[in-house]
Amino acid sequence: MAGISVAVAGNPNSGKTTIFNMLTGARQHVGNYPGVTVEKKEGRCTHKAYDMTVVDLPGTYSLTACSIEELVARNFIIEQRPDVVLDVVDASNVERNLYLTTQLIEMGVPLVLAFNMSDIAERKGLLFDMEQLSRLLEAKIVQTVGNKGKGRVELLDAIVEIAQQPRRQRAGKVGYGAEIEMELARIEKVLADKEQPLAEKYGARWLAVKLLEQDSDVTAKISQAEVLDAVAGSIQHLTGILGDEPEVVMADRRYGYISGACQETIKTTVELRHTSSDMIDAVVTHPVLGVPIFLLLMYIVFFLTFKVGEYPMYGLEWFFDWAGATIANFWPAESASWLQSLLVDGVIGGVGGVLVFLPNILLLFLAIAVLEDSGYMARAAFVTDRVMHKIGLHGKSFIPMLIGFGCSVPAIMATRILENRRNRFTTIMVVPLMSCGARLTIYALLIPAFFAPRWRGPVLWIIYLIGIVLAIICARILRLTLFKGETTPFVMELPPYRMPTLRGLCIHMWQRGWLYLRKAGTIILALSIVLWAAMSYPKPAEQSLVGLTPEQVRQTELSHSIVGRVGRTIEPVLKPLGFDWKIGTALIGATVAKEVFVAQLGIVYAVGSADEKSQTLREKLRANYTPLTGFCIMLFCLIYAPCVATVAVTRHETNSWIWALFQFFGLTALGYAVTLLVYQIGSLF
Amino acid sequence: MVKLVAIDAGQGLRSRLLAMGLVPNVRITVVSNNHPGPFVLSVKGTKMVLGRGMAHKIMVT
Numbered sequence: 001m002a003g004i005s006v007a008v009a010g011n012p013n014s015g016k017t018t019i020f021n022m023l024t025g026a027r028q029h030v031g032n033y034p035g036v037t038v039e040k041k042e043g044r045c046t047h048k049a050y051d052m053t054v055v056d057l058p059g060t061y062s063l064t065a066c067s068i069e070e071l072v073a074r075n076f077i078i079e080q081r082p083d084v085v086l087d088v089v090d091a092s093n094v095e096r097n098l099y100l101t102t103q104l105i106e107m108g109v110p111l112v113l114a115f116n117m118s119d120i121a122e123r124k125g126l127l128f129d130m131e132q133l134s135r136l137l138e139a140k141i142v143q144t145v146g147n148k149g150k151g152r153v154e155l156l157d158a159i160v161e162i163a164q165q166p167r168r169q170r171a172g173k174v175g176y177g178a179e180i181e182m183e184l185a186r187i188e189k190v191l192a193d194k195e196q197p198l199a200e201k202y203g204a205r206w207l208a209v210k211l212l213e214q215d216s217d218v219t220a221k222i223s224q225a226e227v228l229d230a231v232a233g234s235i236q237h238l239t240g241i242l243g244d245e246p247e248v249v250m251a252d253r254r255y256g257y258i259s260g261a262c263q264e265t266i267k268t269t270v271e272l273r274h275t276s277s278d279m280i281d282a283v284v285t286h287p288v289l290g291v292p293i294f295l296l297l298m299y300i301v302f303f304l305t306f307k308v309g310e311y312p313m314y315g316l317e318w319f320f321d322w323a324g325a326t327i328a329n330f331w332p333a334e335s336a337s338w339l340q341s342l343l344v345d346g347v348i349g350g351v352g353g354v355l356v357f358l359p360n361i362l363l364l365f366l367a368i369a370v371l372e373d374s375g376y377m378a379r380a381a382f383v384t385d386r387v388m389h390k391i392g393l394h395g396k397s398f399i400p401m402l403i404g405f406g407c408s409v410p411a412i413m414a415t416r417i418l419e420n421r422r423n424r425f426t427t428i429m430v431v432p433l434m435s436c437g438a439r440l441t442i443y444a445l446l447i448p449a450f451f452a453p454r455w456r457g458p459v460l461w462i463i464y465l466i467g468i469v470l471a472i473i474c475a476r477i478l479r480l481t482l483f484k485g486e487t488t489p490f491v492m493e494l495p496p497y498r499m500p501t502l503r504g505l506c507i508h509m510w511q512r513g514w515l516y517l518r519k520a521g522t523i524i525l526a527l528s529i530v531l532w533a534a535m536s537y538p539k540p541a542e543q544s545l546v547g548l549t550p551e552q553v554r555q556t557e558l559s560h561s562i563v564g565r566v567g568r569t570i571e572p573v574l575k576p577l578g579f580d581w582k583i584g585t586a587l588i589g590a591t592v593a594k595e596v597f598v599a600q601l602g603i604v605y606a607v608g609s610a611d612e613k614s615q616t617l618r619e620k621l622r623a624n625y626t627p628l629t630g631f632c633i634m635l636f637c638l639i640y641a642p643c644v645a646t647v648a649v650t651r652h653e654t655n656s657w658i659w660a661l662f663q664f665f666g667l668t669a670l671g672y673a674v675t676l677l678v679y680q681i682g683s684l685f
Numbered sequence: 686m687v688k689l690v691a692i693d694a695g696q697g698l699r700s701r702l703l704a705m706g707l708v709p710n711v712r713i714t715v716v717s718n719n720h721p722g723p724f725v726l727s728v729k730g731t732k733m734v735l736g737r738g739m740a741h742k743i744m745v746t
């Protein structure tokens with residue numbers, strides 16, 4: 001089967017992703033472009049005996065060198081030379097969208113345009129003379145309605161047709177006016193003379209255009225001084241006679257070209273009225289109402305996620321308990337096999353504990369997908385920007401932080417929406433301070449053990465609040481020191497409000513959920529096994545176990561194992577925090593997954609299999625520790641080293657172990673310092 | 686409704702704004718501008734919100 005490579009480009013909010021999904025269905029794969037943390041989505045599709053590989057390029061407004069997404073998209077097109085470039089255009093907003101198209105035209109790529117959201121365009125009363133437009137732009141145009149799946153076959157037909165045509169020079173080009181054209185010709189000549197290989201690879205005119213625009217990436221590729229001198233001379237000359245830098249005038253001329261093409265081919269038949277989007281925005285971004293509305297929506301999101309998620313969560317807990325018991329039954333009651341222990345305690349205990357959260361996480365992603373697809377996210381980012389800006393972050397940072405209240409793993413993955421590396425890294429470092437769902441099990445165990453009913457709500461609230469406050473302080477400090485620098489100016493398109501489609505929502509939800517599953521499946525599984533081994537070996541001598549109850553046996557085994565010994569060794573370090581070796585062992589276990597803390601504490605106190613509702617465990621805790629210690633345990637768990645899944649994702653998203661370890665040890669040090677302070681001061685009373 | 690005269694900004698920001706339609710002499714509709722609310726404008730059929738600092742960098746008549 002012959003192959004066709006397709007690259008999908010388009011503005012953000014043009015429905016590009018929906019078109020990509022429409023073409024590739026479930027056969028998708030998400031990764032990174034080599035060397036950068038820009039998401040690369042690839043998919044496959046078969047049509048008319050052709051096997052197509054489709055790459056979804058980052059959504060961009062243009063192809064300059066000013067942002068990493070644009071560079072990645074541009075370089076992919078130049079280096080990988082796809083057979084067809086599919087440009088997704090929002091048909092209800094053609095003029096702005098065609099700016100990117102002009103860039104693609106100048107790169108001379110075989111082009112297919114998808115005029116997406118054509119249903120909205122029709123409702124707006126827009127009429128297109130597709131034949132004329134197609135001829136003017138020298139590209140095939142297909143009308144599509146991405147979120148209803150309309151136009152799929154026509155689009156695939158168009159791609160095949162263009163791919164089959166031999167690559168040829170374009171007849172027309174985007175003209176920039178006499179003065180600029182003269183300078184372009186001059187620069188092209190110097191390029192052909194002095195930088196022939198470059199001119200052949202990229203095309204002399206394209207290079208000349210970019211050089212006049214002072215494109216940093218292209219300028220860096222030029223080594224011959226004559227070329228650079230010629231360019232500098234041209235720029236100076238043009239700025240003089242045009243009154244503005246060439247880049248500005250060229251952008252204007254591009255829009256002129258677009259405007260000309262559109263005037264001939266697009267007619268409006270209906271008066272455009274003040275849209276309902278504007279009316280909603282007046283309320284949602286209102287200086288006074290905006291924040292309360294935002295907080296209300298966030299509350300609803302959380303309530304739904306945790307309430308509705310409870311039922312499937314119980315189901316999963318039950319399933320894992322059942323699985324554990326069934327596997328245990330393969331062995332006759334008395335024989336203690338290491339394999340049984342590995343499977344039941346290690347694998348099912350560790351991995352199951354994390355997978356139990358899957359329903360909550362999927363629901364959280366669903367809620368976020370609704371907010372994003374409907375268009376509200378952009379408004380929310382603006383509402384939060386005022387606060388975020390003061391701590392040196394971008395308004396969009398609130399989204400990962402919000403997700404972090406559910407689980408840090410998808411939260412850190414969500415930081416991809418932050419374009420600025422400094423903002424992104426800062427957000428990644430402080431996201432674990434947003435108390436996650438797993439830590440809730442620890443609070444659920446400890447709070448009723450130590451505090452009277454009327455104090456329980458406030459104490460929980462204080463813990464969450466401390467996390468948020470610390471995150472703000474740390475973010476501020478990080479932005480003033482390690483990640484110092486300008487924050488990106490806040491410019492965000494406000495797309496019109498749309499009704500999300502079920503299909504779109506499910507795809508978004510599933511994509512993020514799958515990444516979380518993969519992390520659980522690999523890293524956590526591996527580390528659960530390692531931890532299990534460290535908790536079970538070395539085993540104490542047989543004689544010392546005579547006459548003990550099963551719980552006491554486990555207690556002794558744990559005490560005797562590596563983890564137990566390490567716990568005892570670090571006890572002196574933990575004493576100033578009010579902890580002992582038993583808490584120490586539980587804390588070590590909790591580095592795999594925070595839920596493990598409760599189970600570990602149960603083992604070390606010989607309570608058998610404990611969960612956060614265990615009264616017996618609570619009684620033992622109350623008997624052994626003061627409320628101050630109880631509070632300090634929760635405080636420490638809030639702050640110190642995030643679970644290994646978080647570390648793994650951090651490493652993946654920052655592309656380096658250094659930052660992941662910095663996060664791990666930095667948070668632990670912070671946790672130690674804060675807990676130390678609280679315990680020591682608290683003990684004075 | 687106003688007309689854009691110039692953008693006073695670094696190359697990165699200017700590039701982005703140009704690509705979004707803020708070219709010289711383009712018609713801009715200011716949708717909302719009540720401080721401390723957002724500065725929202727509409728240009729070439731696109732609505733966008735700008736941070737406070739940026740509103741000052743866009744010169745109009």
